[in-house]
Amino acid sequence: MSIGDIIGGWKARWGIGRMDYKVKPGLYAVGKPDGDSPVLVSANYKLTFDILRKNLTSLDCWLLILDTKGINVWCAAGKGTFGTDELVNRIEATRLADVVSHRKLILPQLGASGVSAHEVAKRMGFTVTYGPVRAEDIKAFVDAGYKATKEMRTVEFTFKDRIVLTPMELVPAVQMALPVLGALFLTNQFAARPFDKKDVTAYLGAVLTGAVVTPALLPHIPGKAFAWKGWLLGLGWTAGYLGLSKRFKKEDRLMSVGELLLMPAVSSFLAMNFTGSSTYTSPSGVKKEMKRALPLIIGSAAVGGALMLGVHLFFRRKAK
Amino acid sequence: MNHRYLKDVTTLSLSANQCVGCGLCAEVCPHGVFTVNDRNAKITDKDLCMECGACAKNCPANAISVDAGVGCAYAFIMGWLTGSEPSCDCSGGSSDACCS
Numbered sequence: 001m002s003i004g005d006i007i008g009g010w011k012a013r014w015g016i017g018r019m020d021y022k023v024k025p026g027l028y029a030v031g032k033p034d035g036d037s038p039v040l041v042s043a044n045y046k047l048t049f050d051i052l053r054k055n056l057t058s059l060d061c062w063l064l065i066l067d068t069k070g071i072n073v074w075c076a077a078g079k080g081t082f083g084t085d086e087l088v089n090r091i092e093a094t095r096l097a098d099v100v101s102h103r104k105l106i107l108p109q110l111g112a113s114g115v116s117a118h119e120v121a122k123r124m125g126f127t128v129t130y131g132p133v134r135a136e137d138i139k140a141f142v143d144a145g146y147k148a149t150k151e152m153r154t155v156e157f158t159f160k161d162r163i164v165l166t167p168m169e170l171v172p173a174v175q176m177a178l179p180v181l182g183a184l185f186l187t188n189q190f191a192a193r194p195f196d197k198k199d200v201t202a203y204l205g206a207v208l209t210g211a212v213v214t215p216a217l218l219p220h221i222p223g224k225a226f227a228w229k230g231w232l233l234g235l236g237w238t239a240g241y242l243g244l245s246k247r248f249k250k251e252d253r254l255m256s257v258g259e260l261l262l263m264p265a266v267s268s269f270l271a272m273n274f275t276g277s278s279t280y281t282s283p284s285g286v287k288k289e290m291k292r293a294l295p296l297i298i299g300s301a302a303v304g305g306a307l308m309l310g311v312h313l314f315f316r317r318k319a320k
Numbered sequence: 321m322n323h324r325y326l327k328d329v330t331t332l333s334l335s336a337n338q339c340v341g342c343g344l345c346a347e348v349c350p351h352g353v354f355t356v357n358d359r360n361a362k363i364t365d366k367d368l369c370m371e372c373g374a375c376a377k378n379c380p381a382n383a384i385s386v387d388a389g390v391g392c393a394y395a396f397i398m399g400w401l402t403g404s405e406p407s408c409d410c411s412g413g414s415s416d417a418c419c420s
């Protein structure tokens with residue numbers, strides 16, 4: 001992999017110019033494949049394609065790249081773009097049946113939610129074998145005679161997996177915070193009780209707690225619902241920080257109560273959004289969690305926000 | 321570290337009498353929900369199911385049913401706001417990291 005590829009991958013993860021990270025769909029040769037070489041199917045997302053290339057260096061094979069609009073296998077399978085129809089069309093368009101003599105395809109296991117193996121067999125005469133979840137295991141899978149171990153079949157969600165995803169949570173969270181901070185900068189010019197560095201720190205800390213710390217510590221935080229986990233840590237952060245900054249003294253108390261209502265709600269909301277990145281939350285579960293948490297989050301944030309704004313605009317701190 | 325999500329929420333169900341024992345459900349499930357012994361599929365731990373739909377889609381005997389979809393809060397919010405089906409929309413560049 002060149003340095004360009006690495007920078008490209010980094011940019012894609014942080015959501016910079018992400019839509020350009022497509023590979024042209026079609027049939028690619030890896031090494032020196034012939035008519036008997038295995039055919040691996042994948043998505044046209046550049047990161048996936050690069051990881052595959054990196055892990056297939058010692059294998060001669062064909063890569064059939066489906067048009068998933070530059071989206072990875074799993075998400076594309078969920079949307080149906082990595083699906084039976086696209087696979088059938090791509091087999092026809094590339095005339096794969098003329099290129100290889102066998103009738104076997106290896107699909108990534110995570111593509112299975114979009115592809116129906118028996119339907120592909122019925123329509124095209126190709127049998128589908130599902131390979132391992134992770135591209136890193138492809139080599140071992142092929143060497144073992146196209147057999148995957150239980151580990152290769154199971155999706156994990158390790159500390160590293162979770163950390164890699166946090167920029168995607170953090171960037172929009174910061175984007176959303178900017179106009180609010182901008183507005184407060186303006187009101188600060190005339191407000192009775194201007195917001196200071198500590199208020200901003202409390203807020204940024206709450207954002208980090210929800211978007212980064214909660215995902216990082218996920219399985220170690222008590223409870224199951226993401227919103228709950230985020231709220232718990234958010235409360236811990238806010239109370240701890242305000243306590244250390246001596247913000248529970250009389251003249252600051254009302255503001256601090258507002259912050260205790262608003263900040264954990266922010267963390268909770270961001271943590272709940274991380275369900276979109278997780279690899280084990282069911283839609284039914286997320287729906288249930290949201291129905292309970294969202295009204296509480298909105299209520300708490302509204303009351304807390306109103307209280308803070310009221311103090312900010314009208315309550316002059318007593319001069320010391 | 322094993323992740324566990326909410327209990328008793330998944331819509332997964334198996335009609336064991338329709339099963340032909342091909343083993344594909346166990347092969348495709350990313351959370352090891354199924355075991356197939358003596359050509360008979362069994363659900364081991366229902367609460368591990370994330371409703372991805374892979375098993376149902378690949379069962380040749382139509383023995384599995386599950387309400388498949390994306391478990392993504394952002395998708396639901398957008399779905400509720402716009403009155404459309406929740407989908408993992410990757411074009412917005414918002415917190416849709418399920419697509420990374």
Ligand code: SF4
Pocket residue numbers: 332348349350351352353354368369370371372373374375376386
């Ligand atoms: S829906 Fe997905 S997670 Fe649930 S049992 Fe089927 S394959 Fe496994």
Ligand code: SF4
Pocket residue numbers: 338339340341342343344345346356360361375378379380381382383384
């Ligand atoms: S995929 Fe269907 S037929 Fe095959 S083992 Fe599972 S339940 Fe039985």
